[in-house]
Amino acid sequence: MTGRGDSGSLPVLPQENGWPRSIIHVDMDAFFASVEVLDNPELAGLPVVVGGTPEGRGVVAAASYEVRRFGVHSAMSAARARRLCPRAVFLPPRPERYAEVSRAVFGVFADYTPLVEPLSIDEAFLDVSGCRRLHGSAVSIGHVIKNRIAAEVGLTASVGIAANKFLAKLASDLEKPDGFVVIAPDEAPALLRGLPIERMWGVGKAAARQLHLHGVRTIGDMLVIPETVLSAKFGVQAARWLALGRGEDDRPVVPAREAKSIGNETTFAEDITDGEHLRGICDLLCDKVAHRLRMQGVVAGTITLKARYADFTTHTRAATPGHPTDSSVEIRGIVHDLLENRLGRRGRALRLLGVTASQLSGPRPRQPGLFDGQGQDDRHRRLDGVLDRVQERFGPLLRRGPGKKADKSRE
């Protein structure tokens, strides 16, 4: 086993040879805001907010580190951001440009391993376990990637390296921005014990609140609780939490196209029976999913409807459109058909509906028709574009009407 990684230009940490896997997590620093600064160097050092308007409408999509010091963060309303930092520069998002820069970054990853799992437009896991002989150790690959992104793209990234996905993601976050952190397997337990429980993958706000009630504030607090006790309270996820808490995570790095989907679901305040009402909810979900598809520049080959009845039985129905789509109208049509003709609801009440787009693929060339000017398709596509731009600027204020369908006879 000696000599592995000798081809790397940087020293190999000897302990890396004993790692079960070598996972790198790369997370771009304040990505959208950094791209704006890259393209407009006069913004450097200024508090930059992407999304929303200076008048305080819309939602913050990204915030530079300068403005984060004032407490501004993404998903905050622009009005609040302006109150926190009145001199912030508000910029409209440019999704095409971010996608372009993202492709350049992912192009760097592809030079080292085919096992790249994008988590979003600016964040990915890389499994380099199999490439150490070719490209050197994970640490040297991580350095080279970080330096190449700085030199070739002009942006900083935070890099985390560990033997699994959970620890690698944790590592990239530890010294953000411009961080570079390696967590070796034998360092993990001590590091994890002191971390707040919220830092664990899969522990959301609700679960954290429950854990706090049981006196669990850190991962270390949780590890001393016997599994049977934790399982009794939190069910199947308890075993996974304990494994993660010990620094164990065997989730594989799954390259993009097989695993990804985009979905939205909603649980109703009260069970709903009325077909018209359910269709309206489907329309909202479809529009959200279609908007997200278009923002990521992908089209979906499969559309799935998920429905949960009042008795918690859950059914899913899927359909394959004639061609991969990102069109609100087409996805609505497919989901209406699934809801009305394929679900077999027979008037029963539902408590949850979800719409998921999967079999995603990159932007495809579109085949325009000879008679497009004579038909409807073009108008719907243009309306999608207009609504997307409205949503970028003002948030989800406007949406499509229910369409022409007024068939109530089925219910």
Place this chain on the structure above:
Amino acid sequence: MKFEIQQEEFQKALDLVVNVVPAKTPMPILTCVLMEIVGDRLSLSATNLENSIVTSTDQITVKTEGKIAVPAGKLVPFVRSLRPGKVSVSTKDQDIQVVGGKTRLTEKTMKADEYPALKPLKEKNGFAVDGRILVDMINDTSYAVSRDETRPALMGILWEIRATELNLVATDAHRLALSKKAMSWDAPGDKDLIVRTSGLRHLPKIVAAMAENDEGGHPITIFMSDNQLSFLCGDTILHVQILEGPFPDYHAVIPSDNDKDLTVDKASLIQAIRRVSITADRMSSQIRLGIEAGRMELSARGTDGSQSEDELEISYDGEPLEIGFNYTYLVDILKNIRTESVTLSLRDAQSAALLRPVGDAGEETGVLCLLMPLRLAGE
């Protein structure tokens, strides 16, 4: 009913009609061939309610007249399997018996009265035309029709019947094929009909089975009615359903300002497309054509990063242009062009391309094809 017929004659007549018998139907009677003897003629009919074929022969020895409906599923393969020679057909109660030599088939018949009646032709409406011209025009266009049942008008071929001209147009909204021929015929005034393509596809076989006349022609007579177009071809009649319009306004989309004309050897172009298509994205089937003076560069890039290129010599001296196409459409059009050279007329990467066959002496063939290029998402 009782008659005798030669095996070859019987098989030929059955083969002509059996193709319209539907494989699946909610009406079992439609799985039958209707056999009828009136006077000294045997007539065989089949229909799927959209298209119908009737053929008749007097090459029989009639013993007794009659009319029966026989399921085609066993009768036709049985007759095909018989050795050449005399075949006798007879009915007894509800059964039909077919005997060739020592080989015998007994089969239940259905009620002939339930078989849908076919409308007789009104002789005075007919006008004559050479069948081979129609067959060529149908072959030049039918590949371009739509298979999308939600747009039924596009599943048909538009017939623009004019006093001295016939135009056939087929389109699936992405590509279009037009065949235009000058006609010297007695067509009764201008008429636009959308004619079901599945019915027209029977015409080549029927014309091929016709006896040639003294001049080597295949004279057929066309009859128009409100809901069908009928073709009398010797002893055989084909009725084809007319579809509801509207047909899209195709005149409006035939470009007149495509200024980049190039001529290319059809077989070489098809081969080059096939070679680069190996790496084309499977969902969009996109290939790119880069055109510049004297050469065409073909390339295709897969989503997995694979890429292929090829190059062809062309006669072209205009500005460079790069344009994307779905290669399956392009090959489809090229395969159905019957000349060795093809002219491609382009304007820009967004406008429909015009393809025309080039005859040996550069003569006008009357055939014209349109194909919309592919556009990248967001363009």
